[in-house]
Amino acid sequence: MxxxxxxxxxxxxxxxxxxxxxxxxxxxxxxxxxxxxxxxxxxxxxxxxxxxxxxxxxxxxxxxxxxxxxxxxxxxxxxxxxxxxxxxxxxxxxxxxxxxxxxxxxxxxxxxxxxxxxxxxxxxxxxxxxxxxxxxxxxxxxxxxxxxxxxxxxxxxxxxxxxxxxxxxxxxxxxxxxxxLRQPNAAAVEQALLVNGEIDPDMARWAASVSSGHVGRARWLATDEATRERREVVLKLPMVMHNPSRAFPLADQLVKTAEQEAIARNTESDEREVEELRTALGAGGTGKGTAAAGRGASGAVKELERAQKSRRTRSTRDSLDLALVDLAGFYRDALMASIGASDVSAVHADKAGEAARLGGHYPAASILKAIEAVQDCRRAIEVNVKPRFAVSAMVGAIRAALS
Ligand SMILES: [Zn+2]
CATH class of the missing domain: 3.40.50.300 (P-loop containing nucleotide triphosphate hydrolases)
Structure with missing residues (x-):
């Protein structure tokens, strides 16, 4: 150890x-x-x-x-x-x-x-x-x-x-x-993933190479299949952007996946908290005064449920934000290809070919607008715009930038 x-x-x-x-x-x-x-x-x-x-x-x-x-x-x-x-x-x-x-x-x-x-x-x-x-x-x-x-x-x-x-x-x-603390490089991230010996070395190297020095994201990617799938979905988005009948549904899917992830991550603790609260309040008992206790209890349970809903919302936003950071990273790789910066290491090394093709296709100014659209979307979600609307507006803006 x-x-x-x-x-x-x-x-x-x-x-x-x-x-x-x-x-x-x-x-x-x-x-x-x-x-x-x-x-x-x-x-x-x-x-x-x-x-x-x-x-x-x-x-x-x-x-x-x-x-x-x-x-x-x-x-x-x-x-x-x-x-x-x-x-x-x-x-x-x-x-x-x-x-x-x-x-x-x-x-x-x-x-x-x-x-x-x-x-x-x-x-x-x-x-x-x-x-x-x-x-x-x-x-x-x-x-x-x-x-x-x-x-x-x-x-x-x-x-x-x-x-x-x-x-x-x-x-x-x-x-x-x-x-x-500073942003660690890929080698340091890989090293950190290998500490417990629970992550396969090849997986650790790959996850470190596509995480831009974010140790937590590298760890999720290396250990969680759903996170890897979500990354695949978001990095497919630039490839279908020209086709609205594929881009918009894919964007919707991204938001839904983030919501499901948030629910999956919180369900267990949500249920345990409600159960603990009910027990603490004596709800579910049959003795005298249960009805009165029950009324008070249902108020407290409602309050807890509100707090849990707000935690889910935040979880959804966090998970969506990671996806958007991945998307911005892809366009950043395309931008580097577009301006011919060959000495900069790619954010998504495993998608470098796709990014280079896109970069060869569009002028740098247009790709820069696409990156701005992603950042606008992140900010909108941060100030509570509904994720579906924000993401769909982003797809519209990127399509306009790359038309
Ligand atoms: Zn100790």
Whole structure:
């Protein structure tokens, strides 16, 4: 079993900094936290980097290294603490995630409350905010309060695409130490996929070569047949774009596939949550007062179902966005072919022939318009335009650009 940082591809500097910090954190002052004069360790960390560079992987690996019980190796990857942190089941590591689009104030309050107590089994209470860019002003301010005056044994790990104020509050950013991750190259991605020995080397090499340095996408492609199929569907789209009776249905299929994927990914947790809530509320019982409890319960179940619907919507959008990034990558390859840039490595190495043919057929300016149409579609979906409409408008715009 490898160390906890091995899954972090091509980030040697960050790994060195985090290992030093976790080492410093081990020098505990009895009854308190670490020696606060040791500048290697701080209470709040901000992990930034492009999508797929491994922000949340870095945060979870650091959390594991901080809780690791191995006396010699920091973040051994073998002890119970390392295992439970990476599996998301460690009692002193709290994940703060968006419910639907945003991270809610009530979730921030609840998590802060739990993280303020003494660590149970671990050395520290650790709060991981995987998508800190989805904090609202209210929930961000609530978090800021405790980041400004953290309990001595509490650590905050925030992840955000950039340090831009659009992504993260200036005040939160200034209170945390930034670890900037870079886009890993294909070789580093391949290496990361091979760590557990669960992925076939040929598959790992292929997935790394078509993922543009996005480790998560490479992992999904390597391990999930449905993701590979969706990629095939989206990369077929440019080939049939000239034919409306094939392009529009294919675009619809893309949206439907994304929706089905979102349902498949969430169904199990949805059902479990409803079941837990019903049990907690005593619904389904037959004793006195069941009717009254039932009325209250149905309200709570409705609220949960609303939250779940919003999570599905977000899941659909995320999965569709990955498909659109693939599509933009294809047109980018075509553009490079069109302007004769032969020294740039292709986004989709396995579709380079098709991209080159398209690039030979259309002027660069037209292909650039097609890329813009894809980016417009991504933005439209981000601001809640119905995916079907946005994708169909995109197909129309690309057809116009390449007519
Ligand atoms: Zn360990």
């Amino acid at each position: 490898p160390g906890v940082f091995d899954r972090l591809a091509g980030q040697a500097e960050a790994v060195a900094e985090l290992t030093a910090a976790a080492t410093a954190a081990r020098l505990r002052v009895p009854g308190q936290g670490w020696d606060e004069s040791d500048a290697r360790m701080v209470h709040a960390w901000l992990f930034t980097g492009p999508p797929g560079s491994g922000r949340s992987v870095a945060a979870m690996a650091f959390a594991a290294a901080l809780q690791c019980e191995d006396p010699e190796v920091v973040g051994c990857g073998e002890c119970r603490a390392c295992h439970t942190v990476l599996a998301g089941t460690h009692a002193d590591v709290h994940l703060l995630a968006p419910q639907g689009v945003n991270i809610l104030l009530k979730d921030v309050k609840e998590t802060i409350h739990r993280a303020a107590s003494r660590p149970g089994t671990g050395r520290w209470q650790i709060v991981v905010v995987e998508e800190a860019d989805r904090l609202t002003e209210q929930s961000g301010n609530a978090l800021l309060k405790v980041v400004e005056e953290p309990p001595s044994r509490t650590v905050f790990l925030l992840c955000s695409p950039t340090t831009d104020p659009m992504d993260i509050m200036v005040t939160l950013r200034s209170r945390s130490r930034n670890v900037a």
